[in-house]
Amino acid sequence: MSDELMTIRQMCEAFDVTPRTLRFYEARELIFPERRGQHRLYDRRDRARLILILRGKRFGFSLEQIRQLLELYEPGSGNRAQIAATIAIARDRLDDMERQYAELREAIVELKSQLTDAETRLAAVPDDATLEQPTG
Amino acid sequence: MSDELMTIRQMCEAFDVTPRTLRFYEARELIFPERRGQHRLYDRRDRARLILILRGKRFGFSLEQIRQLLELYEPGSGNRAQIAATIAIARDRLDDMERQYAELREAIVELKSQLTDAETRLAAVPDDATLEQPTG
DNA sequence: GGCCAAGTTGACGTGAACGTAAGCAAGACG
DNA sequence: CGTCTTGCTTACGTTCACGTCAACTTGGCC
Structure with missing residues (x-):
């Protein structure tokens, strides 16, 4: 098909x-x-x-960054300098991605912690507390 | 200061x-x-x-997604339903982030592999191959 | 031969996240 | 007193990644 x-x-x-x-x-x-x-x-x-x-x-x-990266996946499309340039760009992108990967892990851990806290607060709030003032 | x-x-x-x-x-x-x-x-x-x-x-x-997430970090700013809604939104974001985390790992692995390939190609290209045809 | 559906190009519109520029207030300084 | 700097508001401009719309061609079908 x-x-x-x-x-x-x-x-x-x-x-x-x-x-x-x-x-x-x-x-x-x-x-x-x-x-x-x-x-x-x-x-x-x-x-x-x-x-x-x-x-x-x-x-x-x-889209422009992606376009440059795609050149890496399309071999045989340039001379030596071209290939070297593409590799350099890809290394930069890879660094970006690894930074983002590490940062994302941190953010996930923090967000999970905040979620746990919020769930604790939720369990501590009585059902009829809607109209009360939080802390003066 | x-x-x-x-x-x-x-x-x-x-x-x-x-x-x-x-x-x-x-x-x-x-x-x-x-x-x-x-x-x-x-x-x-x-x-x-x-x-x-x-x-x-x-x-x-x-920015709107971030604004909603920030409510999670700002306790005591709503009633029970409000808190529950914020938690639900945060869970969705957390799912997004975990998906992105996994996907990012994959992409990093693939990109590294492509980089290795490209470096091999670069090493295989003679310095004066600039004007030659790749493979007919 | 006429018509519709699918596809094309070109021009203009849109939303998000700001940049830029104009004009005003208000304190510091000589 | 003037003006300089810092900051404020209002409003319009900009870039990216498309959406929307009009007008055209093309192929199929009766």
Whole structure:
């Protein structure tokens, strides 16, 4: 079942994006679907890239940062200096992600602690305390 | 030295934000500095909240989501239903963060792998290969 | 041959999170 | 007294990542 090429509609349903979004990513040079006449056709490579794009977005990267990162996943597309530059950019992104990873862990621990406190407070509040003043 | 109250300028330097940003956060009800006459004065509570705001932003949360989360850190500010609602929202955020944490780990592993591959390719490319065709 | 549905381009609109600029108040300083 | 700095409010501008809409082409179908 059309394992190779997908229309824009199929892509939209598969990845929960709009046609506008896919054309936008193409305009920003993040994906390069074939053109059968007027129509776009997306292959496995495009789908793989889209998955990386959507993931990158969830991590808060801009489309331009993602575009640069995608070059790393697309080998053979440049000379030595080009490859080296891509690697440097990817290292920076990796650092960002590892920082964010550590920070996220801290935040999760703190939030859990606050949640526990709040649940304790909730259990301590009598049901009819709605109209009382907290502490003067 | 001024451990208690800070002017907007001092806040901006301390947290690397602009006055516009601090006033914006206040308009969105994320911080509530005192008003000594016309001027704003920020205390330790405001600074703690600002730290949480900036961190939340790094995780990709909207200011509205952050505002709701901050209620969790500000006890005694509501009735039972209010507290329960805040807890529910915080649980959702916590789930988001834990999902993001796991996904981030995956992405880091993959990116590291791609980086290794790219470095191998870089080492394999002769210095004068700039004008050659990759693989026909 | 006419019509609809799907797809395309191009232009403009939108919401979030600020930036920028204009104009005013108020204390400090010479 | 003037003016300088700091801060305030109001309002409009900006960037990013799309949404929306109009007008066009294309393919299928009766």
